[in-house]
Amino acid sequence: MNPTKASLLNLLSEKVYSMYERIDTFIIDTYNVDLKWDNGGKYGAVCLRYSRSGKTLCTLYFRKEQLGIWIILGKEERKKFDLERENFSDYVKEKYDETTVLHDGKWLMFDVDNCDLFDDIVMLLRIKKTPNRQLTMCGYCCDMCKAYKGNIKKKDEREELSKAWKIYYELNMPAEAIQCDGCRCRxxxxxxxxxxxxxxACVLHRKIINCSECKEYPCSLFLTRKGLSYEEANQIEEIDVANYYNYLMAFDNKSRLDRIKKGK
Ligand code: SF4
Ligand code: SF4
Incomplete structure (x- = not known):
C-alpha cells in the first residue's frame, strides 16, 4: 500500500492534495512520528496514520477529491480544547459540540475538499501533542534517519538505507558501516x-541553532550538504511517498529550512 505523489494527486485533485501536503509537512516538521500507509477500508481508498509508541496523532483518509481527517480528543485534550475554544472556527466548534464522546474520546472526522480548515487542524494537533521534532545543524532530522543509533536499535533498516544512498546520492556505504550518534550528541x-x-562546524562557530538562523543561508557551503526533495529524488528514480519518507526525507534540509525561514 505505497502510493506515489502522482497516484495521490490523481485521486485527490490538486486542491485537496495541497491540503494533504500542508498537513503532512506540518506534522513531519513538528513531530517525531511514524507513518503507516494502509487500506482505508470503508472510509477511503487508502489511509495514512501518524503515530508514536502506539498513540495515534491523527489519521488521513484519501478519497475521490476529498480528504478525511480523523483526530480523537481524550479527556485532558478536551479540557484544552475548551480553554482554546474561541480560537477555532464556527464549523469546528459545531462539529465538536455535535460529536458524542465514546469510551476513548471524541472522534472528530472532518471531510475536506480545500485548505480552509488548515489552521483549525494545526490547533487540534497542537492540543494533542507538544512539538518534539529536533533538527541537525544543517536541517537534517536525526530522529527520522535510519542511520541513527536509536533507530537502528528499534528496527534495523540499514540495508534499505544503504541502497537508497547508493541510488540517490551515489554513496557507497555498506549497511554494517552505517551507524551514527547524531549531530547533537555531546x-x-x-x-x-x-x-x-x-x-x-560553521553553525557551531557562529553559535546558532541551525543554518536557518544565518543571514548567509543558503550559502555554497550549506549547498554541499543539501539533500534531495521528493521531486528531485523522483527524477533520479521513481520513488513512492512511504519509501521517500523512510529513507530520504530526513535529509531534505533545504525544503525544511526554507519553510522555517518563511515562518510556516
Ligand atoms: S547521518 Fe546525519 S541525519 Fe543521520 S543520524 Fe547522523 S547526523 Fe543525524
Ligand atoms: S554560513 Fe552557510 S553553512 Fe554556515 S551557518 Fe550560514 S548557511 Fe550554514
Whole structure:
C-alpha cells in the first residue's frame, strides 16, 4: 500500500492534495512520528496514520477529491480544547459540540475538499501533542534517519538505507558501516557518518541553532550538504511517498529550512 505523489494527486485533485501536503509537512516538521500507509477500508481508498509508541496523532483518509481527517480528543485534550475554544472556527466548534464522546474520546472526522480548515487542524494537533521534532545543524532530522543509533536499535533498516544512498546520492556505504550518534550528541567520542561536516562546524562557530538562523543561508557551503526533495529524488528514480519518507526525507534540509525561514 505505497502510493506515489502522482497516484495521490490523481485521486485527490490538486486542491485537496495541497491540503494533504500542508498537513503532512506540518506534522513531519513538528513531530517525531511514524507513518503507516494502509487500506482505508470503508472510509477511503487508502489511509495514512501518524503515530508514536502506539498513540495515534491523527489519521488521513484519501478519497475521490476529498480528504478525511480523523483526530480523537481524550479527556485532558478536551479540557484544552475548551480553554482554546474561541480560537477555532464556527464549523469546528459545531462539529465538536455535535460529536458524542465514546469510551476513548471524541472522534472528530472532518471531510475536506480545500485548505480552509488548515489552521483549525494545526490547533487540534497542537492540543494533542507538544512539538518534539529536533533538527541537525544543517536541517537534517536525526530522529527520522535510519542511520541513527536509536533507530537502528528499534528496527534495523540499514540495508534499505544503504541502497537508497547508493541510488540517490551515489554513496557507497555498506549497511554494517552505517551507524551514527547524531549531530547533537555531546559525547566526546561520538561517531558521526559525516564526521568532518563543515556545515556543522560553521553553525557551531557562529553559535546558532541551525543554518536557518544565518543571514548567509543558503550559502555554497550549506549547498554541499543539501539533500534531495521528493521531486528531485523522483527524477533520479521513481520513488513512492512511504519509501521517500523512510529513507530520504530526513535529509531534505533545504525544503525544511526554507519553510522555517518563511515562518510556516
Ligand atoms: S547521518 Fe546525519 S541525519 Fe543521520 S543520524 Fe547522523 S547526523 Fe543525524
Ligand atoms: S554560513 Fe552557510 S553553512 Fe554556515 S551557518 Fe550560514 S548557511 Fe550554514
Amino acid at each position: 559525547k566526546a567520542e561520538a561517531h558521526r557518518i559525516d564526521d568532518h561536516c563543515p556545515v556543522r
